[in-house]
Amino acid sequence: MDAIECIMTRSSVRKFKPDTVPPEEIREIVRAAQWSPSYKNCQPWQVLAVSGNRKNELTAMLLKLLEEKAPTTPDLPTPHEWPEPQKTRIRDHMEKRSALAGFDLNAPESVIRSQKANFRFYGAPCGLFITHDSSLGPWSVLDAGMFIQSLMLAAYTRGLATVPQAFLTDYSRQIKTFLGVPETNRLLLGISLGFAADPPESMPPRSERVPLEEVLKFID
Numbered sequence: 001m002d003a004i005e006c007i008m009t010r011s012s013v014r015k016f017k018p019d020t021v022p023p024e025e026i027r028e029i030v031r032a033a034q035w036s037p038s039y040k041n042c043q044p045w046q047v048l049a050v051s052g053n054r055k056n057e058l059t060a061m062l063l064k065l066l067e068e069k070a071p072t073t074p075d076l077p078t079p080h081e082w083p084e085p086q087k088t089r090i091r092d093h094m095e096k097r098s099a100l101a102g103f104d105l106n107a108p109e110s111v112i113r114s115q116k117a118n119f120r121f122y123g124a125p126c127g128l129f130i131t132h133d134s135s136l137g138p139w140s141v142l143d144a145g146m147f148i149q150s151l152m153l154a155a156y157t158r159g160l161a162t163v164p165q166a167f168l169t170d171y172s173r174q175i176k177t178f179l180g181v182p183e184t185n186r187l188l189l190g191i192s193l194g195f196a197a198d199p200p201e202s203m204p205p206r207s208e209r210v211p212l213e214e215v216l217k218f219i220d
Ligand SMILES: Cc1cc2nc3c(=O)[nH]c(=O)nc-3n(C[C@H](O)[C@H](O)[C@H](O)COP(=O)(O)O)c2cc1C
Pocket: 010, 011, 012, 013, 014, 118, 163, 164, 165, 166, 167, 168, 189, 207
């Protein structure tokens, strides 16, 4: 598989086998992602890999917080309004996913169901949490995004599946305490990691992309 095929065929997986991911595989994909570019090579990223009983305990804690309707504590602000064209793209995406699921994913009870599935890491045996010092600025968030994409592509080439999850940052403060991450760190994203449960033909259809003309403009 070349790099273009790898980028174009990776997709978010939301159903996993329970099989554990060998620690050496996790080391391998993080080692590869470390070669991502970053502002002046400052490499603003750290990864915590949680599995086994600790992952189950973390899920239980998150479900309890949800049950108690505890206020969320994300380190990155949650966008409440989206500008166009993102607003329309998100609406279209959610409509398609709702049609496939057979219910309205925007309905409050569906949001809670979705939150619970996220907190269960969609059944994946491993959760990765990406953090860095919260005094770092927006360039470092950009750097971390590149690192995360590299990590997911590296996982994919090793036969592993991933899904990046903002939901896994809803209770950032409590997650950091649980993981022993200093309060002064920013929890950027959670990622479920494991082996995809379904053969590709039974996966939901690939998410779509806008026409190239909406993205690329040649100036000459
Ligand atoms: C920053 C970020 C946050 C995301 N948060 C979630 C999430 O909380 N739960 C989830 O199931 N998917 C989440 N996703 C996955 C997106 O829905 C997915 O990447 C998008 O629909 C495109 O589909 P693809 O990854 O299969 O190409 C997130 C993706 C990104 C990049």
